[in-house]
Amino acid sequence: MDSRSLQLFLSLSETLHFGRSSEACHVSPSTLSRSLKQLEDDLGVRLFERDNRTVTLTHEGRLFQHYAREALAQWDLIRNSLLAEADELHGEISMYCSVTASYSFLYEILSRFRHQYPRIEIKLHTGDPDQSIARAQAGDEDIAIAARPDNLPAGLDFKPIAESSLLFIAPTGDLGFELPPAGHSNADDWSEVPMILPEGGVARDRVDEWFRALAVKPRIYAQIAGNEAIVSMVSLGFGIGVVPRIVLDNSPLAERVKVLDVRPELAPLEVGLFALQKKLKNPLIRAFWAQLQG
Structure with a gap:
């Protein structure tokens, strides 16, 4: 052929x-x-x-x-x-994930996989995590790493890797705005706080749900594609951001921001692998999928 x-x-x-x-x-x-x-x-x-x-x-x-x-x-x-x-078994598997996910999860998985299947090549693409599921759905990638949405799209399989809490973070330096008090939140405390939020994805859904429960329309200073950039903008003092714990733990700017005591807490993210069910019939992709337990 x-x-x-x-x-x-x-x-x-x-x-x-x-x-x-x-x-x-x-x-x-x-x-x-x-x-x-x-x-x-x-x-x-x-x-x-x-x-x-x-x-x-x-x-x-x-x-x-x-x-x-x-x-x-x-x-x-x-x-x-x-x-x-x-x-x-030999050939190529294409993968997509954020930069943070690539060094947080893939090293251990790929080390085992490479040892067991040395003739299978991994073609890795990194970018905005909000695009991960769409790229897997479209068949542009064999496997994607992302946070699981509340409703899993039809035709996709998901295998969990880890759970990551979602954190409210603020700059440690001088502020041009007043931080909300620690503890349980109310509408008055958050109505004028400049927020730096993800453009979309599961994290944005969690934040929007949190503000709806508080009956507050957030004052959005910026909407960002990519969690690492949210940490950067918060560290510069532009507002309060929301990022997964795993992103903050791996950020070189972690010391320039602080985690706020905010209640109720945001629902955590379940991070894992996504693949089209029909692609899991492929022995290469099935072999990679089997590297994870569960």
Whole structure:
């Protein structure tokens, strides 16, 4: 099976940029262009509209994108199943998580996995944790690490790794605002406090629920993608933030912020692995999944 042309097509369909795709796929732009032209000739339709500046998927291209993902997934499944029968597992697993998760959880897991399956390569992408579940759902990544939402999306499996409390943090230096008193919270104490909150995700859902229970519309100073950046902005004195304990414990700015005694406490986060149920049929992904107990 010639899976290479499908891989090249998928890369360009995601980046919509010949230079980035050719670099990622280790081919020249001319080779990438020829491969896609041959694919379009074989199909009898245009998959991309392109000019000197832009590349966009056509309607047919979007339909073929879905087919290409499914075809490669099925190809990987049968190929790796045959390799598993021969006790020769090798190939690639793509993963996505935040930078904090990469060094908080992955070192121990990957150390065991690498020792047991030295021929399986891990392709790790890091970024905004709020994107983790969506990337796993879309099939862009085989495995993602993230906090479990209250309602697990259909088609996804979850395996817990750890639990992390959610903390209210404030700067240790001079403040341009008044801190709410310690202990049980009331609406008057929090109505004028500048808040630095995550843009979305499970942590934001927890905070929004907390403020609703307090009957307060928070005064939001900033909404941030990425928990590490929240610690940075709080340390500079811009407001009070909310971050997972695991992020604060690993932050180089931990000494420049302090944890507030706030009650009621926010519900903790359950952090773990996410994967599409259909992808767990792949022996490589199933082997990685089995590294965790539970």
